[in-house]
Amino acid sequence: MTLSKLKELVQQVLPEVDVLIGYKQGFDPVHATPAFVTKPEQINDLIWNPLCVHNLCSYLPFMKDKKVGVIVKGCDSRTIVQYMQEKLIDRTKVRVIGIPCRGVISVNKVLHAVNHQPIESINFEGGNLVVKTPEGPKTIPMDEVMPAKCSICQYPTPLNYDHLVGEAIQSDKPKEKVFEDIKEFEKLSLEERRKYWEKEFDRCIRCYACRNACPMCVCQDQCLAESRDSHWTSQRDDLTEKYMFHMIHSLHLAGRCIECGECERVCPMEIPVAKIKKKIGMELKELFDYVPGINPEDTPPMYTFKAEEATIQEHKL
Amino acid sequence: MAHSGFIPKDNLNSVIEALSKKARLFVPVEEGDLVLFKPFAAGQTMCFSRPANLPPKAVIFPQSDVLFDFNLKKDMENLKKVEVELKENLDFPSTIIVGCRPCDAQGFRIYDRVYLEAGATDPYYKGRREKTTIITLTCNAPSPGCFCTSVGRGPADEDGSDLLMTELPKGYYLEAVTDKGEAVLKELGLADGSAYREEAEKAQESAAKAVRKPFASLEKTPEKLIGLFDDQQFWEAEAAKCISCGACTYLCPTCYCFNITDEQAGSRGERIRSWDACMFAHFTLEASGHNPRPSKAQRLKNRVGHKFSYYPTRYKGVTACCGCGRCIRYCPVSVDISEIVAHVQGAQG
Numbered sequence: 001m002t003l004s005k006l007k008e009l010v011q012q013v014l015p016e017v018d019v020l021i022g023y024k025q026g027f028d029p030v031h032a033t034p035a036f037v038t039k040p041e042q043i044n045d046l047i048w049n050p051l052c053v054h055n056l057c058s059y060l061p062f063m064k065d066k067k068v069g070v071i072v073k074g075c076d077s078r079t080i081v082q083y084m085q086e087k088l089i090d091r092t093k094v095r096v097i098g099i100p101c102r103g104v105i106s107v108n109k110v111l112h113a114v115n116h117q118p119i120e121s122i123n124f125e126g127g128n129l130v131v132k133t134p135e136g137p138k139t140i141p142m143d144e145v146m147p148a149k150c151s152i153c154q155y156p157t158p159l160n161y162d163h164l165v166g167e168a169i170q171s172d173k174p175k176e177k178v179f180e181d182i183k184e185f186e187k188l189s190l191e192e193r194r195k196y197w198e199k200e201f202d203r204c205i206r207c208y209a210c211r212n213a214c215p216m217c218v219c220q221d222q223c224l225a226e227s228r229d230s231h232w233t234s235q236r237d238d239l240t241e242k243y244m245f246h247m248i249h250s251l252h253l254a255g256r257c258i259e260c261g262e263c264e265r266v267c268p269m270e271i272p273v274a275k276i277k278k279k280i281g282m283e284l285k286e287l288f289d290y291v292p293g294i295n296p297e298d299t300p301p302m303y304t305f306k307a308e309e310a311t312i313q314e315h316k317l
Numbered sequence: 318m319a320h321s322g323f324i325p326k327d328n329l330n331s332v333i334e335a336l337s338k339k340a341r342l343f344v345p346v347e348e349g350d351l352v353l354f355k356p357f358a359a360g361q362t363m364c365f366s367r368p369a370n371l372p373p374k375a376v377i378f379p380q381s382d383v384l385f386d387f388n389l390k391k392d393m394e395n396l397k398k399v400e401v402e403l404k405e406n407l408d409f410p411s412t413i414i415v416g417c418r419p420c421d422a423q424g425f426r427i428y429d430r431v432y433l434e435a436g437a438t439d440p441y442y443k444g445r446r447e448k449t450t451i452i453t454l455t456c457n458a459p460s461p462g463c464f465c466t467s468v469g470r471g472p473a474d475e476d477g478s479d480l481l482m483t484e485l486p487k488g489y490y491l492e493a494v495t496d497k498g499e500a501v502l503k504e505l506g507l508a509d510g511s512a513y514r515e516e517a518e519k520a521q522e523s524a525a526k527a528v529r530k531p532f533a534s535l536e537k538t539p540e541k542l543i544g545l546f547d548d549q550q551f552w553e554a555e556a557a558k559c560i561s562c563g564a565c566t567y568l569c570p571t572c573y574c575f576n577i578t579d580e581q582a583g584s585r586g587e588r589i590r591s592w593d594a595c596m597f598a599h600f601t602l603e604a605s606g607h608n609p610r611p612s613k614a615q616r617l618k619n620r621v622g623h624k625f626s627y628y629p630t631r632y633k634g635v636t637a638c639c640g641c642g643r644c645i646r647y648c649p650v651s652v653d654i655s656e657i658v659a660h661v662q663g664a665q666g
Contacts (some may be wrong), residue, residue, distance in 0.1 A: 077334055
């Protein structure tokens with residue numbers, strides 16, 4: 001139902017834009033891939049199901065010369081709002097088709113669940129996935145293979161859109177659980193946390209997929225990770241350099257990260273990099289009572305450069 | 318080379334342990350959900366059931382390689398004179414890689430032409446390459462994204478390996494490809510494996526048949542790609558979803574581009590060679606500030622062109638892609654190089 005409604009809307013929007021970005025089936029049954037639709041006959045290739053994991057908004061700042069239609073889930077829509085705040089897109093040139101979303105799947109979790117066997121087919125039945133591999137079919141509850149962001153999703157319906165596919169839905173996930181994993185992690189000692197991150201970052205190959213997939217990493221070609229003039233970071237592949245890159249990346253996102261989780265999803269070394277961004281997001285929430293990507297009229301707290309923040313009462317003494 | 322051997326299933330670990338006593342040994346190790354080549358150590362969980370996420374290319378072509386240490390010494394008699402002291406790092410240990418796949422081993426053959434055979438020999442590559450013995454496990458089934466048979470290779474291709482290992486229900490059939498491989502067979506004192514030869518060949522043939530064939534013969538592809546060189550529209554469409562990260566190149570057994578930097582503190586420093594990638598904007602940034610490949614479409618064109626046109630044109634038709642499928646499997650947005658080649662072949666003009 002959603003797919004046919006979506007296709008109808010795309011048909012309606014396509015004549016108004018140069019290109020529409022949606023999803024189509026990728027190279028194997030478990031991978032969807034972004035689809036750039038320019039002709040009506042390509043609409044038939046579009047899909048909509050829990051494989052549609054990518055945050056398609058990430059392409060928008062680099063397509064300013066075009067009129068673009070884009071399909072967004074609830075979480076992705078915060079990117080649009082954040083772009084509006086930071087004036088990274090011209091909203092009048094973007095047509096947003098929003099889809100209320102009940103959660104996507106983590107391809108890595110699915111592969112883990114089927115012991116990394118090649119996937120021959122995948123079907124969504126009720127709240128389950130049925131995944132067929134050479135070892136036979138396996139039924140997996142959706143909840144078990146969702147990325148962490150879906151299990152705490154507060155915004156299943158897009159916050160900003162021009163067209164909505166179907167009815168808006170409300171979050172059924174408790175608000176107080178949003179930062180539960182970070183609070184749990186912080187119960188570890190400093191030494192344990194340091195060891196954890198050293199083990200994780202040791203695998204980093206500095207491919208910069210996390211940076212390039214991040215919708216808010218818009219410096220890209222000017223990134224200090226590779227700048228040669230000045231030579232801010234060494235090209236060595238040791239832990240210090242890897243650590244340094246990820247800390248800089250995270251700090252540049254303070255108060256701007258809209259928690260789409262793309263950085264973590266795309267990491268070929270499966271490093272839980274979103275956890276650092278989420279920790280910073282939690283600090284920002286506590287310090288400034290601010291959540292990025294919610295209200296287009298907001299100014300991100302780190303943009304204000306005020307010596308005294310309005311929400312920090314103590315400083316007024 | 319006809320020397321063969323056989324390792325019963327239960328003996329594999331003891332054979333690997335015996336190898337670890339002879340040289341520095343790299344094996345595919347499970348780390349969380351990943352399989353990575355690591356130095357052999359007791360207590361590791363090795364994984365031979367699927368190809369590693371990263372090929373073992375770093376064993377011979379390290380991600381970051383200190384070429385030499387330098388020290389700038391002032392002449393105390395004439396302070397304008399600076400002497401440079403250099404210390405080369407050309408001491409390479411004997412090394413064995415066990416359990417890479419034929420595609421991974423062929424990657425080194427792609428490098429050989431560039432670093433050993435093109436005229437200027439690279440002493441760092443040469444040193445490590447000569448000291449490394451490669452024991453390859455043939456594939457018994459393709460992994461998602463694989464297309465080795467389409468680039469003139471196969472799941473039991475021996476080019477680049479010293480010893481080929483084929484998994485059979487009862488154990489591993491081993492066949493020497495080079496003198497180095499034969500020496501390992503002899504040293505291990507394995508039982509003769511010739512009785513299993515036919516069974517191994519059958520397994521290899523059935524694996525080869527199972528690999529998908531996403532595009533036709535590559536014969537005309539180098540010219541086709543040159544013909545499409547200025548077709549900006551074609552490349553923009555192919556690259557639309559690419560996010561221009563370097564994951565594909567760093568996971569690729571055949572990508573060999575590098576950067577050289579001096580990492581200096583005070584008067585001392587190191588000259589290092591580190592992996593670089595044509596997918597990064599800085600890769601072609603010139604000192605003047607001009608960048609001949611400023612867009613991701615031009616960068617992706619270069620990656621496909623290098624593998625399927627420029628390299629084969631220079632090296633007698635050899636394609637610089639081994640079809641391992643990693644760039645497809647682990648691409649953040651599933652860019653499929655085999656699909657791009659198919660589009661190139663089908664393009665008009």
